[in-house]
Amino acid sequence: MSQAILKEQSLDTEPRTMSGAEAVIQALLDQGVDVIFGYPGGAVLPIYDALFEQHGIRHVLVRHEQGAVHAAEGYARSTGKPGVVLVTSGPGATNAVTGLADALLDSIPIVCFSGQVATHLIGSDAFQEADTVGITRPCTKHNWLVKDAESLPRVIHEAFYVATNGRPGPVVVDIPKDVQFDTLAYSGPTNVQHRTYRPRLDPDQSQVQDAIDLIANAKRPLFYTGGGIINSGPEASRLLREFVRLTGFPITSTLMGLGAYPASESQWLGMVGMHGTFEANNAMHDCDVMINIGARFDDRVTGRLDAFSPDSKKIHVDIDPSSINKNVLVDVPVIGDCGRVLGEFLRVWKNAGHAPKASDLEAWWAQINEWRSRDCLKFEQSGDVIKPQYAIQRLYELTKNRETYISTEVGQHQMWAAQHYHFEEPNRWMTSGGLGTMGYGLPAAVGIQMAHSDALVIDIAGEASVLMTMQEMSTAVQYRLPIKIFILNNQYMGMVRQWQQLLHGGRYSHSYTESLPDFVKLAEAYGAHGIRCEDPSRLDDAINEMIDIDRPVLFDCVVDQMENCFPMIPSGAAHNDMILGTEDEEPREVSDAGKVLV
């Protein structure tokens, strides 16, 4: 193989002759890619050959292609750089579909390369042939089937551009095997700009002015921020913090936006939405000006749409014009990148000489503090069974002073993590928000640890979710990634069981797992370290043991089986109609209209 052809970064414009497979690797080097996640197979052998014994790119061999995409997502979300995936044709590509759909709903930049059968075989039902661009079309931002080698470099550079610009998302580049062998004239990513795709980044000044006018005159304002701030980059978080401090307004965030604003600040109300705090949801309902920055009025946040924040003027900052008025009609849309819009908000706010009017906000803060005094996240750790909330709380206390990255699976443990683990920085919290993919967290932790070798990376997991991608423990062991899988084990698919209790008369249909593996032995079988803890008084020691071990750890934290996740907005209900889960509360009937909602 002609390794000498590949250069570390070839930003020269002089085209060089190489094979399609070499061009893929050269393009990755030129795009600054240092890690890819993949799995070889017949239709990508030439690309794997080009990867052989080159040292610019580390390849992480996963155990299932879904794991490759989630790992790339973890890498992308913790670094702000695109995650790169390499899979083979047919089943390789179809296995990646769940990860791609996950990345699409959470707006995560992923560039996925898939092998394809040779061009002359396409459409013949050849071995390991699948219509990859057809299958992935609705679960990618864009995709390409590259039928001639000459266009391969351009398409790859375009793919990186599309994945990372505007609202980020996953893209697929499907490359037939003969194209990987063909020779072509390679040129680097100079002048990479898509012919037609030019997302708008800077806001319209009149929209900014309208927004500031509303903000300056608000009596019961609320910031409602989302993943758009994280995607915009650390500068957006910094500007958000400054603007929130200058205005003195309360702030809440979606699941996706946690960490953009520090949870330790007094203006922070906690998360909003179905399992958000009492104070955040009531503030959403009662506010007079809602400042949505980089969130999308998702149904987990809005609850019943016709009762959603009925008396507020709504400002909506979003980079994607199709997010505006999709679910909720807004008064002032501002199209642009969250960071740039926040920069403009600050500039206009300061130029106009606006200052926080503490007296105006006094009544609003008094009301918020009354809601806060309900202490909606309180729980009681008593007896000899570990409460899941207690486990998260201890995990937080014992890891908060380290460089810690948290991923999760999906379900009760995910919501408890969002409620009881507090984030001070962006890019530290990786969770499957939109698609709700069980099995996300473990491979995501692999990707995070690849990017941050010295950090403490913890997957807060449920025992059901984690079994969906458990095979990636083998990956973690192979690459000596000391990820910590902290399993809240209640033997139930906890959120399913909770809904069956609340909506289906306590008929726990198939939500109990009879034959769970012994997670300690399973860890040992993988060559990892296993810990089991059932005793609240031993929990701190066990967590410290987990932290101190420089190897992958499976931590089986046996918790209260029947604990429910509260507070909760029952499906079909409004923000000011929450179940707090306290003893003094009557069990609530869910409406028929609510029952059909997910």
Add this chain to the structure above:
Amino acid sequence: MENQQEIDRRCIAVLVDNEAGVLARVIGLFSGRGYNIDSLTVTEVDAEKHTSRITVVTTGTTMILEQIIAQLDRLVPVQQVFDMTNDYESVERELALVKVKGTGDKRIEALRVSEAFRARVIDTTLESFVFELTGAPSKLDAFVELMRPLGLVDVSRTGVVAIARGADGVLND
């Protein structure tokens, strides 16, 4: 923003890069998100720039229609989206080929109606005509209805195409 629930008709023109799969992206958007397609036409309009023009007629509430336009606009190979109903004074035309089989009075009546509609006969046998007719969709509907009792056996329609009135074009932007 009033009458949120009222269903309106909208004719939308979409200029796209004529690349593989672009029509599938547009159609997939409509089916995936549950939007209606009343009519759809597509063909290349600028061979040099590889630009195709898709004309789609759809129905929905104002919120849905605005959403359709925004969703079309974010597709990567879409160059521009035009709301031909709201943002332009535009003319819409459709072409139909209509086959009528019959003899005697019915055949004579079919020919007479076709003259009233200014349809052209483009094929004939002793017992059939194929008419070619252009016009607004409602005119074509009326013609087809009149032909039904006169021996209608086949209809092929192109779907609506639309263009803005006045001197300004969009292709040379």
